[in-house]
Amino acid sequence: MYKERPMTPRGCLTLLPLGAEKKRWIEDRLLDVFKRWGFQEIVTPIFEYLDILSLGIGSELIEKGYKLTDRSTGRLMILRPDITPQVARIAATALSSIRPLRLCYALNVFRYEEEYSKQREIHQVGTELIGLKEPEADAEIIAMAVEAIKTLQIKHCSVVVRQTGYIKGFFDGQGYDTGTVNALKKAIEKRDSSRIQELAGMKAISKKQGKRFLEIMELFGGEEVFKKAERLVESRVSEDALRNLRDVYGFLKKYGLSDFISFDLGELMGFDYHTGVSFAIFIKDFGYEIGGGGRYDQLLERFGSQCPATGFAFDIERVMEAMQNQGTGGDIGRGDFIIIDFTKDKTKAIELTKTLREKGYNVTRDIIRRNLDKSISYAKEVGIKKAIVLGSRGLKDADALIIGIETGQKEKVELRKIMERY
Amino acid sequence: MYKERPMTPRGCLTLLPLGAEKKRWIEDRLLDVFKRWGFQEIVTPIFEYLDILSLGIGSELIEKGYKLTDRSTGRLMILRPDITPQVARIAATALSSIRPLRLCYALNVFRYEEEYSKQREIHQVGTELIGLKEPEADAEIIAMAVEAIKTLQIKHCSVVVRQTGYIKGFFDGQGYDTGTVNALKKAIEKRDSSRIQELAGMKAISKKQGKRFLEIMELFGGEEVFKKAERLVESRVSEDALRNLRDVYGFLKKYGLSDFISFDLGELMGFDYHTGVSFAIFIKDFGYEIGGGGRYDQLLERFGSQCPATGFAFDIERVMEAMQNQGTGGDIGRGDFIIIDFTKDKTKAIELTKTLREKGYNVTRDIIRRNLDKSISYAKEVGIKKAIVLGSRGLKDADALIIGIETGQKEKVELRKIMERY
Helix, strand or coil, X not given: CCCCCCCCCCCCXXXXXCHHHHHXXXXXXXXXXXXXXXXXXXXXXXXXXXXXXXXXXXXXXXXXXXXEECCCCCCEEEEXXXXXXXXXXXXXXXXXXXXXXXXXXXXXXXXXXCCCCCCCEEEEEEEEEECCCCHHHHHHHHHHHHHHHHHCCCCCEEXXXXXXXXHHCCCCCCCCCHHHHHHHHHHHHCCCXXXXXXXXXXXXXXXXXXXXXXXXXCXXXXXXXXXXXXXXXXXXXXXXXXXXXXXXXXXXXXXXXXXXXXXXXXXXXXXXXXXXXXEEEEECCCCCCCEEEEECCCCHXXXXXXXXXXXXXXXXXXXXXXXXXXXXXXXXXXXXXXXXXXXXXXXXXXXXXXXHHHCCCXXXXXXXXXXXXXXXXXXXXXXXXEEEEECCCCCCCCEEEEEECCCCCXXXXXXXXXXXXX | CCCCCCCCCCCCCCECCCHHHHHHHHHHHHHHHHHHCCXXXXXXXXXXXXXXXXXXXXXXHHHHCCEEECCCCCCEEEECCCCHHHHHHHHHCCCCCCCCEEEEEEEEEECCCCCCCCCCEEXXXXXXXXXXXXXXXXXXXXXXXXXXXXXXXXXXXXXXXXXXXXXXXXXXXXXXXXXXXXXXXXXXXXXXXXXXXXXXXXXXXXXXXXXXXXXXXXXXXXXXXXHHHXXXXXXXXXXXXXXXXXHHHXXXXXXXXXXXXXXXXXXXCCCCCCCCEEEEEEECCCCCCCEEEEECCCCHHHHCCCCCEEEEEEEHHHHHXXXXXXXXXXXXXXXXXXXXXXCCCCHHHHHHXXXXXXXXXXXXXXXXXXXXXXXXXXXXXXXXXXXXXECCCCCXXXXXXXXXXXXXXXXXXXXXXXXXXX
């Protein structure tokens, strides 16, 4: 055995019992919400030709992608590093006749990360709404995200909504060179106000423009942000973006969600394909966003079919971590009963087990021969709640012993009465 | 766009709406059974180091494996071509203190296949029961497989049970050279009786032995096979195997499964790690086995912990195909309602939608502006069952129109009464 070297590559997900159950519990609940909202599941291929998928992903994701050669064609393949460009490809080709398209998925993506601590396999549960430019569509996506979070019983969630068009309006027609644009964007992304002042000092941008960007970076908060943002508007692009955001918010109020929503107009999105309204989902006292998404109106045309679209995804590992932090989900995946059977003829144990399973309980049969104490500590280790013992010493044939695994409490019950109780 | 070349690598799974829903429906039902039987889900890593996993997989799977280099260590990785050796690795290391271990999974494996028509990504839902050598454990696994099939509403299923030890007993101590053993195995696998006679004619095996193997190849059918098989026994190995198979069958009868079971003592299993009782699940008039498995008592020790084990897996694509052949599952994933709303204020439509979704219905909001006929044919295309129309011409504010998408049947209903009906 190779004990001196790690047995598995770093950053790959292994989920042991209870962890895997939690993952599935989360996925099931999210997909259930999406399906009740009329979204239909799809499964995208795990391998894509690099040249095809590159049409829809930025250079950063291409760099992070795991590549290998297709043995039959010799073409380079990439393990999907992102689902949205795949969905865009499929929506623009195989599903191009159906508009709007409401799709959802629970799939993994692969991104090589330098840091040992970072996951290289990420599980996402997401949705895409393709073919609608209406603000009502943005609202549908955000409202669905909030409902999804609620079904996970996660508390203190909030959604920060952005409209990238607003801040873009302050770049357009200013004649900035590429270096200045990049420096500005970087400064804004990092909320680095001293760097903005520096750029103004260097005359890369005017003092007035510097002041403007500092003001824009402060544009976060509730509904009151709209008034402040309006006063700063200098271009049609910013004006349209603001009106669009107001319209989306109007629908969100109809969904009764104003308490969950705040705005941030000084944010530039990370992925290169986003346009218009985007959003991120945060949990109080949890450092990362657990999900987010937004509009990508220019992505489908890269695959041959111009069409507006929006969507979002949850990062399942982060959702699991957030639940853990809030101390919820501890009971997910635990077994209900273990049947410990000391009789020789197994018929009764098999019957009891069958009946309980038919009622939906998780029931383990303790086939191995060992003493009661060992079986009980085994049940504790694998997370089973109760033991039902048959044929142990001093127990009549018609009786059974029910033992609470955590409490240790014992109770003698007639075997046939167990069926009435559970 | 690259229309002259395929856009995606062959053999990779893309599941469009309704197909993906069917896959999940099947996975959910299978996992639900496994969990009620006390099996706990795990997720294995998608990448494994080739040198480590090779301890548990045969050369054929190594050849078929997709390999790539780990950027951080330079070690060769393989995309998992099989789940059982991974589970064996995890059971022998991280989970070595828990016996028995009941694990289940729904994961994909990757095997390069020459033929264009063959899938290179295979979805499996399976279970492993680790730490029990008892025949009761083999019976548990087989009984659970039968129950799993039943919940899929697949008709005419049967399980063929084998015990490889029986036929192995006829090889032991015969002094056959490797060439003869391989030729014999190949002939037996292909049920090629003329090849067996040829081998006897060439004196690679004796005439008596040739006759024996021909008789063994005929040992399939119901309970009556045991008597015939007993008469042929020549070694302790065959005798033990037969007794073990009888014991397993005894428990299967207690599970009430004798009608589903037949035996085949002339079968050699495909995978190199199987020992003892194994089985395959067949559907009448369907050419492939849809699942199977068996005992692998020597696999865990290759990862450092000697321990008996058994398990099985379903091939989900084949299950889907078998369901299709039997004409079942057509309704899976179809939407319940589309809300077509011609009013300007969307409050009523949003409320109606919310209430129906809370009751568990799949409800699509038709946000796009188009005429009723177009919305109805859209609903048909995406598989929605009923439309509820608000604010169409001639319709009072308090009324709604319910349209059966397939029947075209229209009915005027008071809006508030819809809630009582559904």
